[in-house]
Amino acid sequence: MLDKPAVMKKSRSDVIVEHLEEAVINGDIQSGARLDEASIAAQFGVSRTPVREALHILCGRGLAEREPYKGVVVTQISAERIGEMFEAMAELEATCGRLSSHRMTMSERARLENLHRDMNAMAEAGDHAAYNETNTQFHNLIFEGSHNSDLLAAAQTLRLKLAPFRKYQLKDSGRLKRSCREHQQIVDTILDQDAKGAESALRRHLVSAAQEVLLKRQRQEDDNMAKLEPGGVS
Secondary structure, three states: OOOOOOOOOOOHHHHHHHHHHHHHHOOOOOOOOEOOHHHHHHHHOOOHHHHHHHHHHHHHOOOEEEEOOOEEEEOOOOHHHHHHHHHHHHHHHHHHHHHHHHHOOHHHHHHHHHHHHHHHHHHHHOOHHHHHHHHHHHHHHHHHHOOOHHHHHHHHHHHHHHHHHHHHHOOOHHHHHHHHHHHHHHHHHHHOOOHHHHHHHHHHHHHHHHHHHHHHHHHHHHHHHHHHOOOOOO
16 A cells, blocks of 8 residues: 555645644644634635635534634643543444454455555554554444444544544554554454454553543643743743
8 A cells, every 4th residue: 555646635624624633632722712714824825715614624523613703713622521532432443343353244354454454564664644544444444344334323423523633643653553553453353253352452442542642632731831931942
Protein backbone atom coordinates (compact mmCIF):
# COMPACT_ATOMS: atom_id res chain seq x y z
CA MET A 1 0.00 0.00 0.00
CA LEU A 2 2.89 2.35 0.69
CA ASP A 3 3.93 2.53 -2.96
CA LYS A 4 0.46 3.23 -4.30
CA PRO A 5 -0.33 6.68 -5.68
CA ALA A 6 -1.03 9.34 -3.07
CA VAL A 7 -4.59 9.73 -1.92
CA MET A 8 -6.75 12.41 -3.48
CA LYS A 9 -5.85 15.94 -2.48
CA LYS A 10 -7.84 17.11 0.53
CA SER A 11 -10.58 19.68 0.05
CA ARG A 12 -10.16 23.13 1.56
CA SER A 13 -12.81 22.39 4.17
CA ASP A 14 -10.99 19.18 5.19
CA VAL A 15 -7.75 21.11 5.68
CA ILE A 16 -9.54 23.69 7.82
CA VAL A 17 -11.25 20.96 9.87
CA GLU A 18 -7.91 19.28 10.60
CA HIS A 19 -6.31 22.51 11.79
CA LEU A 20 -9.26 23.51 13.95
CA GLU A 21 -9.67 20.03 15.43
CA GLU A 22 -6.06 19.90 16.55
CA ALA A 23 -6.17 23.44 17.93
CA VAL A 24 -9.31 22.63 19.95
CA ILE A 25 -8.05 19.28 21.23
CA ASN A 26 -4.62 20.53 22.29
CA GLY A 27 -6.06 23.64 23.92
CA ASP A 28 -4.74 26.29 21.53
CA ILE A 29 -8.38 27.32 21.07
CA GLN A 30 -10.08 27.37 24.46
CA SER A 31 -13.60 26.19 25.24
CA GLY A 32 -16.13 28.98 24.85
CA ALA A 33 -14.09 30.69 22.13
CA ARG A 34 -16.09 31.91 19.13
CA LEU A 35 -15.06 30.52 15.76
CA ASP A 36 -15.52 33.51 13.49
CA GLU A 37 -16.13 32.67 9.81
CA ALA A 38 -14.53 35.82 8.45
CA SER A 39 -11.37 35.50 10.56
CA ILE A 40 -10.90 31.84 9.69
CA ALA A 41 -11.51 32.53 5.99
CA ALA A 42 -8.85 35.25 6.07
CA GLN A 43 -6.42 32.99 7.94
CA PHE A 44 -6.67 30.25 5.31
CA GLY A 45 -7.12 32.56 2.33
CA VAL A 46 -10.45 31.03 1.28
CA SER A 47 -14.06 32.10 0.87
CA ARG A 48 -16.56 31.56 3.67
CA THR A 49 -18.09 28.49 1.99
CA PRO A 50 -15.41 25.94 2.98
CA VAL A 51 -15.25 27.54 6.44
CA ARG A 52 -18.99 27.00 6.91
CA GLU A 53 -18.56 23.39 5.81
CA ALA A 54 -15.69 22.92 8.28
CA LEU A 55 -17.65 24.44 11.16
CA HIS A 56 -20.61 22.19 10.33
CA ILE A 57 -18.33 19.15 10.59
CA LEU A 58 -16.87 20.38 13.90
CA CYS A 59 -20.37 20.77 15.33
CA GLY A 60 -21.30 17.29 14.13
CA ARG A 61 -18.30 15.86 15.97
CA GLY A 62 -19.21 17.63 19.18
CA LEU A 63 -16.16 19.90 19.23
CA ALA A 64 -18.25 23.03 18.70
CA GLU A 65 -21.88 24.11 18.84
CA ARG A 66 -24.06 26.90 17.50
CA GLU A 67 -25.34 29.32 20.12
CA PRO A 68 -27.97 32.04 19.58
CA TYR A 69 -26.46 35.50 18.99
CA LYS A 70 -22.91 34.11 19.31
CA GLY A 71 -22.51 31.78 16.35
CA VAL A 72 -20.24 28.74 16.54
CA VAL A 73 -18.35 28.32 19.82
CA VAL A 74 -15.95 25.65 21.07
CA THR A 75 -17.56 23.22 23.49
CA GLN A 76 -16.17 22.24 26.88
CA ILE A 77 -14.59 18.80 26.48
CA SER A 78 -13.46 17.53 29.86
CA ALA A 79 -11.11 14.63 30.49
CA GLU A 80 -14.09 12.83 32.02
CA ARG A 81 -16.11 13.28 28.83
CA ILE A 82 -13.26 11.94 26.70
CA GLY A 83 -12.98 8.96 29.03
CA GLU A 84 -16.70 8.26 28.74
CA MET A 85 -16.61 8.29 24.94
CA PHE A 86 -13.62 5.94 24.82
CA GLU A 87 -15.27 3.67 27.38
CA ALA A 88 -18.40 3.41 25.22
CA MET A 89 -16.29 2.85 22.11
CA ALA A 90 -14.31 0.13 23.90
CA GLU A 91 -17.50 -1.76 24.74
CA LEU A 92 -18.85 -1.45 21.20
CA GLU A 93 -15.59 -2.53 19.59
CA ALA A 94 -15.17 -5.39 22.07
CA THR A 95 -18.61 -6.70 21.15
CA CYS A 96 -17.90 -6.34 17.43
CA GLY A 97 -14.61 -8.17 17.88
CA ARG A 98 -16.24 -11.01 19.78
CA LEU A 99 -18.81 -11.51 17.03
CA SER A 100 -16.31 -10.97 14.22
CA SER A 101 -14.09 -13.76 15.55
CA HIS A 102 -16.74 -16.23 14.42
CA ARG A 103 -18.65 -14.34 11.75
CA MET A 104 -15.94 -12.86 9.54
CA THR A 105 -15.68 -14.40 6.10
CA MET A 106 -12.37 -15.75 4.80
CA SER A 107 -11.96 -12.73 2.53
CA GLU A 108 -12.60 -10.34 5.45
CA ARG A 109 -10.01 -12.15 7.56
CA ALA A 110 -7.47 -11.96 4.73
CA ARG A 111 -8.13 -8.23 4.31
CA LEU A 112 -7.70 -7.68 8.06
CA GLU A 113 -4.27 -9.34 7.89
CA ASN A 114 -3.31 -7.29 4.85
CA LEU A 115 -4.33 -4.01 6.47
CA HIS A 116 -2.35 -4.89 9.57
CA ARG A 117 0.72 -5.71 7.46
CA ASP A 118 0.42 -2.38 5.64
CA MET A 119 0.10 -0.51 8.92
CA ASN A 120 3.24 -2.10 10.30
CA ALA A 121 5.15 -0.70 7.32
CA MET A 122 3.52 2.72 7.76
CA ALA A 123 4.46 2.78 11.45
CA GLU A 124 8.08 1.94 10.61
CA ALA A 125 8.11 4.75 8.04
CA GLY A 126 6.47 7.18 10.48
CA ASP A 127 3.66 7.87 7.99
CA HIS A 128 1.07 9.15 10.46
CA ALA A 129 -1.49 10.31 7.88
CA ALA A 130 -1.54 7.00 6.00
CA TYR A 131 -1.60 5.05 9.26
CA ASN A 132 -4.58 7.02 10.55
CA GLU A 133 -6.51 6.48 7.32
CA THR A 134 -5.78 2.75 7.25
CA ASN A 135 -6.50 2.46 10.96
CA THR A 136 -10.03 3.64 10.24
CA GLN A 137 -10.39 0.93 7.59
CA PHE A 138 -9.01 -1.68 10.01
CA HIS A 139 -11.53 -0.90 12.74
CA ASN A 140 -14.42 -0.48 10.29
CA LEU A 141 -13.67 -3.96 8.96
CA ILE A 142 -14.06 -5.34 12.47
CA PHE A 143 -17.40 -3.52 12.81
CA GLU A 144 -18.54 -4.93 9.47
CA GLY A 145 -17.27 -8.38 10.40
CA SER A 146 -19.81 -8.56 13.21
CA HIS A 147 -22.48 -8.77 10.48
CA ASN A 148 -24.89 -6.84 12.67
CA SER A 149 -26.20 -3.67 11.02
CA ASP A 150 -27.28 -1.99 14.26
CA LEU A 151 -23.91 -2.55 15.92
CA LEU A 152 -22.19 -1.31 12.76
CA ALA A 153 -24.23 1.90 12.70
CA ALA A 154 -23.68 2.60 16.41
CA ALA A 155 -19.94 1.94 16.21
CA GLN A 156 -19.45 4.12 13.13
CA THR A 157 -21.43 7.00 14.66
CA LEU A 158 -19.36 7.02 17.85
CA ARG A 159 -16.14 6.53 15.92
CA LEU A 160 -16.84 9.76 13.99
CA LYS A 161 -17.01 11.66 17.27
CA LEU A 162 -13.80 10.10 18.52
CA ALA A 163 -11.93 10.37 15.20
CA PRO A 164 -10.14 13.66 16.04
CA PHE A 165 -8.94 12.28 19.38
CA ARG A 166 -7.78 8.98 17.89
CA LYS A 167 -5.92 10.83 15.15
CA TYR A 168 -4.37 13.17 17.74
CA GLN A 169 -2.85 10.32 19.75
CA LEU A 170 -1.49 8.60 16.63
CA LYS A 171 0.79 11.54 15.79
CA ASP A 172 3.44 10.09 18.08
CA SER A 173 5.76 7.54 16.42
CA GLY A 174 6.06 5.52 19.61
CA ARG A 175 2.30 5.29 19.81
CA LEU A 176 2.11 4.03 16.21
CA LYS A 177 4.33 1.09 17.10
CA ARG A 178 2.42 0.33 20.30
CA SER A 179 -0.79 0.46 18.29
CA CYS A 180 0.64 -2.09 15.87
CA ARG A 181 1.53 -4.45 18.72
CA GLU A 182 -2.01 -4.13 20.07
CA HIS A 183 -3.42 -4.74 16.59
CA GLN A 184 -1.35 -7.92 16.36
CA GLN A 185 -3.18 -9.30 19.40
CA ILE A 186 -6.52 -8.32 17.86
CA VAL A 187 -5.71 -9.97 14.53
CA ASP A 188 -4.37 -13.13 16.18
CA THR A 189 -7.42 -13.65 18.36
CA ILE A 190 -9.87 -13.01 15.52
CA LEU A 191 -8.05 -15.40 13.19
CA ASP A 192 -7.95 -17.99 15.99
CA GLN A 193 -11.72 -17.52 16.48
CA ASP A 194 -10.99 -16.69 20.11
CA ALA A 195 -14.10 -14.68 20.99
CA LYS A 196 -13.10 -13.78 24.56
CA GLY A 197 -9.55 -12.98 23.49
CA ALA A 198 -10.73 -10.66 20.70
CA GLU A 199 -13.12 -8.93 23.07
CA SER A 200 -10.37 -8.36 25.65
CA ALA A 201 -7.78 -7.28 23.08
CA LEU A 202 -10.06 -4.61 21.61
CA ARG A 203 -11.08 -3.33 25.01
CA ARG A 204 -7.42 -3.01 26.06
CA HIS A 205 -6.62 -1.29 22.77
CA LEU A 206 -9.24 1.41 23.33
CA VAL A 207 -8.20 1.90 26.96
CA SER A 208 -4.61 2.35 25.77
CA ALA A 209 -5.72 4.92 23.17
CA ALA A 210 -7.73 6.83 25.80
CA GLN A 211 -4.75 6.94 28.15
CA GLU A 212 -2.54 8.27 25.36
CA VAL A 213 -5.03 11.02 24.49
CA LEU A 214 -5.42 12.13 28.10
CA LEU A 215 -1.67 12.11 28.80
CA LYS A 216 -0.94 14.05 25.61
CA ARG A 217 -3.71 16.52 26.44
CA GLN A 218 -2.36 17.03 29.98
CA ARG A 219 1.17 17.64 28.69
CA GLN A 220 -0.19 20.20 26.22
CA GLU A 221 -2.17 21.97 28.95
CA ASP A 222 0.93 22.07 31.18
CA ASP A 223 2.95 23.56 28.31
CA ASN A 224 0.28 26.19 27.65
CA MET A 225 0.19 27.14 31.35
CA ALA A 226 3.98 27.39 31.46
CA LYS A 227 3.91 29.88 28.59
CA LEU A 228 1.52 32.11 30.55
CA GLU A 229 3.69 32.18 33.67
CA PRO A 230 6.21 35.03 34.21
CA GLY A 231 9.34 34.25 32.23
CA GLY A 232 7.47 31.77 30.02
CA VAL A 233 7.67 31.84 26.24
CA SER A 234 4.81 33.88 24.82
